[in-house]
Amino acid sequence: MTKKERFAFVLKYFEEQAPNAETELIYDNPYQLLVAVILSAQCTDKRVNMTTPAIFQAYPDVAALSHATFDDLFPLIRSISYPNNKTKHLIGMAQMVVEDFNGEIPATVDQLVKLPGVGRKTANVITSVVHQQPNMAVDTHVFRVSARIGLTTNATTPLQTEKQLLKYIPTEKVHIAHHWLILHGRYICVARSPKCEECGLRPVCKYYHSLVRGN
Numbered sequence: 001m002t003k004k005e006r007f008a009f010v011l012k013y014f015e016e017q018a019p020n021a022e023t024e025l026i027y028d029n030p031y032q033l034l035v036a037v038i039l040s041a042q043c044t045d046k047r048v049n050m051t052t053p054a055i056f057q058a059y060p061d062v063a064a065l066s067h068a069t070f071d072d073l074f075p076l077i078r079s080i081s082y083p084n085n086k087t088k089h090l091i092g093m094a095q096m097v098v099e100d101f102n103g104e105i106p107a108t109v110d111q112l113v114k115l116p117g118v119g120r121k122t123a124n125v126i127t128s129v130v131h132q133q134p135n136m137a138v139d140t141h142v143f144r145v146s147a148r149i150g151l152t153t154n155a156t157t158p159l160q161t162e163k164q165l166l167k168y169i170p171t172e173k174v175h176i177a178h179h180w181l182i183l184h185g186r187y188i189c190v191a192r193s194p195k196c197e198e199c200g201l202r203p204v205c206k207y208y209h210s211l212v213r214g215n
């Protein structure tokens with residue numbers, strides 16, 4: 001099977017199984033999504049969703065957040081991983097958006113990565129979810145699932161995975177393919193014991209053929 005054929009099978013499968021896949025983070029606007037994605041580093045979406053309502057109530061927009069003090073914001077995100085850094089990042093992000101971007105959440109990866117707490121992955125999520133730009137955010141699920149299925153070969157960094165995926169996924173499908181791979185990794189192709197018997201990708205999955213079936 002060629003890589004092109006493998007990609008075609010995988011994309012068709014996901015299109016049929018999850019035509020409306022989307023982020024599990026709860027948000028109403030780009031500001032809220034950016035806050036949620038910054039908080040989601042090393043933390044589950046479920047935990048983030050339990051935390052953000054109080055933040056959005058106290059700081060309904062980026063201008064309000066830019067005036068937050070560390071001592072006011074910290075208690076609201078205390079239950080999340082790395083609360084110290086994330087508190088600083090959120091305030092710093094809001095201040096930079098207000099001062100350098102006229103209060104508008106930037107819409108390009110190059111601008112977004114200038115913000116505190118925003119790396120390439122976060123910038124890719126924001127631009128693909130909010131603006132449907134063909135940017136592939138590679139988190140631990142996307143990295144693992146892509147390698148197991150055989151969509152990537154010998155990729156050792158998220159950037160290598162991103163580049164290999166972008167080579168084969170049609171531009172208009174990149175933003176949803178990100179969700180397909182994340183959700184597949186979160187619920188089926190889980191890290192420790194992938195649920196191969198429930199998985200419709202078995203016919204093309206390299207991991208399944210090499211390890212599970214031993215051929």
Ligand code: SF4
Pocket residue numbers: 148149188189190194195196197199200201202205206207208
């Ligand atoms: S067959 Fe198994 S290893 Fe392959 S994608 Fe499905 S769950 Fe993951």
